[in-house]
Amino acid sequence: MKILITGATGMIGKEIVALLLQNNHTVHYLTTSREKIQNKLNYYGFFWNPEQSIIDENCLMGVDAIIHLAGATVSKRWTDSYKEEIIESRVLTTNLLYKALKDFPNQVKQVVSASAIGIYPDSLTGVYTEDSLKVSHDFLGTVVQKWEESVDVFSVLKIKVCKIRIGLVLSDKGGALAEMVKPIKLGLGSPFGSGMQMQSWIHIADLVELFYFAVHNQLEGVYNAVAPNAVTNKELTKSIANVLGKPFFMPAVPKFAMQLFLGEMHQLLFSSQHVSSEKIQDKQFHFRFTELEMALLDLLKK
Numbered sequence: 001m002k003i004l005i006t007g008a009t010g011m012i013g014k015e016i017v018a019l020l021l022q023n024n025h026t027v028h029y030l031t032t033s034r035e036k037i038q039n040k041l042n043y044y045g046f047f048w049n050p051e052q053s054i055i056d057e058n059c060l061m062g063v064d065a066i067i068h069l070a071g072a073t074v075s076k077r078w079t080d081s082y083k084e085e086i087i088e089s090r091v092l093t094t095n096l097l098y099k100a101l102k103d104f105p106n107q108v109k110q111v112v113s114a115s116a117i118g119i120y121p122d123s124l125t126g127v128y129t130e131d132s133l134k135v136s137h138d139f140l141g142t143v144v145q146k147w148e149e150s151v152d153v154f155s156v157l158k159i160k161v162c163k164i165r166i167g168l169v170l171s172d173k174g175g176a177l178a179e180m181v182k183p184i185k186l187g188l189g190s191p192f193g194s195g196m197q198m199q200s201w202i203h204i205a206d207l208v209e210l211f212y213f214a215v216h217n218q219l220e221g222v223y224n225a226v227a228p229n230a231v232t233n234k235e236l237t238k239s240i241a242n243v244l245g246k247p248f249f250m251p252a253v254p255k256f257a258m259q260l261f262l263g264e265m266h267q268l269l270f271s272s273q274h275v276s277s278e279k280i281q282d283k284q285f286h287f288r289f290t291e292l293e294m295a296l297l298d299l300l301k302k
Helices: 011-022 080-103 139-157 176-185 204-216 233-244 255-270 278-282 292-300
Strands: 002-006 026-031 043-049 065-068 110-116 160-166 168-170 201-203 221-225
Touching (some): 002 011, 011 026, 011 204, 065 080, 065 204, 110 139, 110 204, 168 176, 176 233, 201 292
Parallel strands (some): 026 043, 065 110, 110 160, 160 221, 168 201
């Protein structure tokens, strides 16, 4: 199978590329940097510039499916201009892919796009499935809604559309876990706010396998990419401290302090989404890491 990937050099993208190559698939990837274009065995780079609507249409040659991961990180202070970039980086790239698929001959049968559980409203009590019609009215909810709407247009071209709503990704190569570990290693581990907010997490290995599973089985529709057992923020930070053998007795970090420090981005730490993974499990996808401690031991004890 030949697969085109956007966002191939990001934390998740690199792992997906490695898995695809390991399974003898051919990978085409799009990059905004001509210096990052490589042509190796089964791994070929192509240039694009979404802001200028430029794309090398050769990237589509022989491609069966697209894994769409491109988008500016949300883990950076949300100034007004950066909030625009967060949205545009997702919508512009999707629109350019759609135009290329519409204008150039291709055999693409499926688009599997990243999305996020940030679309679900903040709730300490609800459990969200993919069928939930409630959408968060905060900035992240707006981002994901616009992102998913832009992805849905591929169906006009009779292409199967699959949206993977990603939870808190646990990885030893960066991302949220690396930031959480820093204060805990200094003996400053503590929950955020009440610590009761639910965190729906997923081990990076399971997330990568889930994307591969979605392509391999030509899935359509929305799927939550979270492990079966969500935890509270307090359980998460305490488990990290336990695995690292560090104390966990500091007072909780108050919300107003993080609001001052991070601005609107503090929502990432304080919003609560308890999200179900039943739908993907019903498709016979099996998680390797179902319990938090098992995932943390794998990532932090290497």
